[in-house]
Amino acid sequence: MKPLSIREIHEGRHILVAGGSGFLGKVWLAMVLQRIPDIGRLYVLMRGKGRDPRVRFEKMLTESYVFKTLHDALGESASEYISRRVEIIEGDVSAPDLALDPAIAQRLRGKLDLVVNFAGLVDFNPDIREAVSANIDGALYVADFVESCANARLVHVSTCYVAGHRDGLIEETLLDESPNGQPMVAKDELANARRIIGETAAENDSAEVEAKLHGEVIARIQSRGQDPTQKRVAGMVGRLKRKRLRGMMSKAGTDRALELGWPNTYTYTKALAESLLAERTELVHAVFRPAIVESAREYPFGGWNEGFNTSGPLVYIAQTWFHHVPAMPGNPLDVIPVDDVCKGLLVVGAALLENQHKPIYQCGTSDLNLFPIDRLVELSALGNRRYLRKHGANALERLVMSRWDTTAADPEHMLNLGNIRALLKQLARYLRHGRPDKLPSEVLEASDSLADASDTANRKLRQIEDVLDLFQPFIHDHYLVLRCRAIQSHTVVEPEFRFAPEELDWRRYWIDTHMPGLRRWCFPQFENTEREIFAPQFPFKLISTPEPAATDQPREDVG
Amino acid sequence: MGDTQMQTAAFFRAEGVLYKQGVVHAAAWMASQRAGFRERAFRFGQAALAAPLFSVLGQNDRSFGNRVVHLAYRGMTEDRVNLLGEEYADDVLKDKLLDRGLELVKQARKEGRRVVVISEGVSEIVEPLMKHVRGIDEVVCNRLEYRDNKATGKLLDPLVGGHEGGRWLEQYASEHNIDLARSIAYAGHGPDLLLLSGVGKPCVVNPDFTLRKAAKEADWPVMDYTA
Numbered sequence: 160m161k162p163l164s165i166r167e168i169h170e171g172r173h174i175l176v177a178g179g180s181g182f183l184g185k186v187w188l189a190m191v192l193q194r195i196p197d198i199g200r201l202y203v204l205m206r207g208k209g210r211d212p213r214v215r216f217e218k219m220l221t222e223s224y225v226f227k228t229l230h231d232a233l234g235e236s237a238s239e240y241i242s243r244r245v246e247i248i249e250g251d252v253s254a255p256d257l258a259l260d261p262a263i264a265q266r267l268r269g270k271l272d273l274v275v276n277f278a279g280l281v282d283f284n285p286d287i288r289e290a291v292s293a294n295i296d297g298a299l300y301v302a303d304f305v306e307s308c309a310n311a312r313l314v315h316v317s318t319c320y321v322a323g324h325r326d327g328l329i330e331e332t333l334l335d336e337s338p339n340g341q342p343m344v345a346k347d348e349l350a351n352a353r354r355i356i357g358e359t360a361a362e363n364d365s366a367e368v369e370a371k372l373h374g375e376v377i378a379r380i381q382s383r384g385q386d387p388t389q390k391r392v393a394g395m396v397g398r399l400k401r402k403r404l405r406g407m408m409s410k411a412g413t414d415r416a417l418e419l420g421w422p423n424t425y426t427y428t429k430a431l432a433e434s435l436l437a438e439r440t441e442l443v444h445a446v447f448r449p450a451i452v453e454s455a456r457e458y459p460f461g462g463w464n465e466g467f468n469t470s471g472p473l474v475y476i477a478q479t480w481f482h483h484v485p486a487m488p489g490n491p492l493d494v495i496p497v498d499d500v501c502k503g504l505l506v507v508g509a510a511l512l513e514n515q516h517k518p519i520y521q522c523g524t525s526d527l528n529l530f531p532i533d534r535l536v537e538l539s540a541l542g543n544r545r546y547l548r549k550h551g552a553n554a555l556e557r558l559v560m561s562r563w564d565t566t567a568a569d570p571e572h573m574l575n576l577g578n579i580r581a582l583l584k585q586l587a588r589y590l591r592h593g594r595p596d597k598l599p600s601e602v603l604e605a606s607d608s609l610a611d612a613s614d615t616a617n618r619k620l621r622q623i624e625d626v627l628d629l630f631q632p633f634i635h636d637h638y639l640v641l642r643c644r645a646i647q648s649h650t651v652v653e654p655e656f657r658f659a660p661e662e663l664d665w666r667r668y669w670i671d672t673h674m675p676g677l678r679r680w681c682f683p684q685f686e687n688t689e690r691e692i693f694a695p696q697f698p699f700k701l702i703s704t705p706e707p708a709a710t711d712q713p714r715e716d717v718g
Numbered sequence: 719m720g721d722t723q724m725q726t727a728a729f730f731r732a733e734g735v736l737y738k739q740g741v742v743h744a745a746a747w748m749a750s751q752r753a754g755f756r757e758r759a760f761r762f763g764q765a766a767l768a769a770p771l772f773s774v775l776g777q778n779d780r781s782f783g784n785r786v787v788h789l790a791y792r793g794m795t796e797d798r799v800n801l802l803g804e805e806y807a808d809d810v811l812k813d814k815l816l817d818r819g820l821e822l823v824k825q826a827r828k829e830g831r832r833v834v835v836i837s838e839g840v841s842e843i844v845e846p847l848m849k850h851v852r853g854i855d856e857v858v859c860n861r862l863e864y865r866d867n868k869a870t871g872k873l874l875d876p877l878v879g880g881h882e883g884g885r886w887l888e889q890y891a892s893e894h895n896i897d898l899a900r901s902i903a904y905a906g907h908g909p910d911l912l913l914l915s916g917v918g919k920p921c922v923v924n925p926d927f928t929l930r931k932a933a934k935e936a937d938w939p940v941m942d943y944t945a
Binding site for chain 1: 751753754795797798800801802805867
């Protein structure tokens with residue numbers, strides 16, 4: 160195969176990006192704008208969400224630190240530079256024809272070379288209706304649109320964890336059966352998912368449920384000594400029904416996923432989407448499966464991260480008194496820096512444009528540079544030790560908690576999260592209702608604040624427990640190694656685009672890059688404290704520009 | 719190769735010349751920072767018990783003492799040894815660096831000598847510490863053996879701190895084209911006798927009983943400093 164020059168291949172190419180406002184999408188967008196200045200046009204598909212999508216995009220470009228490096232390089236010319244390369248398109252992947260204005264759709268059909276679909280619902284156990292709409296219908300509508308284009312190809316971003324509850328080496332191939340070994344026809348399974356949605360909705364709408372809720376609402380209003388007017392009862396019943404339906408839909412999705420061997424609705428729906436896309440014979444596409452996407456190694460800068468749903472909770476608990484993480488020593492947790500993922504994506508895009516692509520690319524580290532969970536836990540403990548010794552809020556944190564090591568342990572360990580939470584609950588209950596009344600006021604005040612602190616700790620541990628439950632299949636129950644060789648089968652000309660996770664020094668990355676990144680960008684979100692907002696010297700403003708042919712544009716180096 | 723192309727060197731025995739603390743303290747500190755209280759207590763006790771053995775036998779040959787002391791690292795992960803080694807170097811040893819020793823390094827550089835630091839401490843501690851000392855060309859120290867990312871408690875050969883110091887010196891000099899007759903060595907322990915007698919300008923620093931006696935007999939200069 161011919162070596163791929165990422166810059167040359169992307170020169171003058173027109174790309175539609177769906178889901179570009181997510182963590183991965185934003186880093187990819189910034190990297191393309193900065194490192195491929197001769198790109199044709201990037202059409203960024205955005206929902207309005209009640210506002211002009213152009214305003215949303217401007218806010219994103221101005222306030223997110225991911226674009227800081229780009230702003231720093233471009234200075235005053237950032238608005239003009241970006242506006243010449245980006246066009247915001249209002250649309251929605253979960254609607255036919257992406258809810259595009261017909262004239263715009265027609266224009267794009269003749270122009271697009273590549274579509275990169277990052278869009279999806281990444282909540283693990285959402286309402287199954289939303290998961291099917293975003294992860295399956297969305298993928299199929301994007302595929303429909305790509306097929307209707309004159310010359311476009313599709314990179315569909317999925318996840319490595321479509322593998323579900325499997326053990327061993329996961330190859331870069333399409334899974335033709337469910338993880339628990341049942342033969343599965345994707346089309347039939349999608350119909351089954353829709354049937355489950357229909358049945359769940361019908362059950363919630365049944366007369367029995369209506370009558371039960373009606374009775375409960377009247378009893379509740381009367382217990383407060385108030386008058387159950389018909390309007391009030393109807394309003395409350397409606398709200399309860401909607402809440403009940405969401406819970407039922409979430410449970411229905413999770414139950415079906417678990418029945419087939421997937422750990423959650425997210426991976427179940429993503430797997431179905433992959434299979435359904437594979438049935439499209441006219442569609443030129445590649446499936447891109449990243450593993451657990453984490454802090455950037457070097458682009459936009461070391462440590463950049465967003466959100467709190469992957470390794471964050473594991474690192475967070477290493478700085479608490481809880482120190483038994485349910486994990487099987489030796490099992491890999493397949494973490495990969497976001498900028499490595501973006502490089503991988505650019506390689507896959509280039510391979511597609513050059514017709515050298517493979518059907519499926521996995522993008523992780525367990526195959527090339529194994530990072531076992533017990534190593535991750537120990538590094539997190541050591542990183543927190545380093546941090547707390549210098550920045551601990553008090554002597555207890557600096558001297559004791561910093562040396563309170565976290566270890567990988569059996570989920571049934573006596574000091575597991577469930578037991579700690581039960582203990583905290585009992586403590587709070589005793590301090591509020593069981594303590595002697597005749598105590599000095601200082602002691603009563605101290606016990607009240609301790610009870611509050613126990614409740615707060617309990618709430619945080621509950622969130623962490625939920626996340627650990629989701630990860631337990633991968634970090635304890637199953638030994639999963641993801642084969643990641645397809646990206647490296649392409650030789651890349653430019654060193655800055657080479658996908659090389661084997662060069663990652665886990666110790667330095669975890670301690671010096673990832674953990675400080677989590678502390679700065681993710682923990683504030685978890686602790687509901689103020690997150691940092693970027694304020695460039697020259698705020699970004701979209702400027703209306705014509706669509707010049709890429710080759711007519713003067714080359715600008717913004718590296 | 720002619721004499722004109724040969725360089726001169728200054729060999730510094732780190733312990734006692736550049737800083738005060740020895741390997742027993744380092745091993746005991748590392749043992750007390752292990753994961754789990756049981757392991758901490760057991761390995762700390764092991765390092766503490768090795769201390770008298772080290773001081774008694776260490777007057778002549780520290781090989782055995784070194785091997786016993788470093789058993790305290792057994793079972794520690796490479797990550798833990800490296801990160802705690804950096805912490806020990808930065809937070810403990812850095813403050814124990816001896817100003818007079820650092821001046822000797824500076825002076826050696828000024829004289830155009832290749833500066834070589836020899837330490838019986840492990841690389842995970844000595845190398846980060848030496849980043850705080852300007853003008854060092856090479857650090858020669860002990861290396862822990864690791865298997866499956868865990869220290870076995872064994873030191874890899876060649877072991878620093880034993881009688882092999884003299885033989886090592888000759889080999890090092892021939893590999894780096896060093897004129898030993900014009901080179902200097904600073905050391906303070908009995909087992910360093912062969913290292914000191916291998917160079918033309920030996921200097922005894924803060925010596926133990928054995929080396930002080932030997933220095934007197936050989937009429938070597940002796941320096942005593944504590945800061």
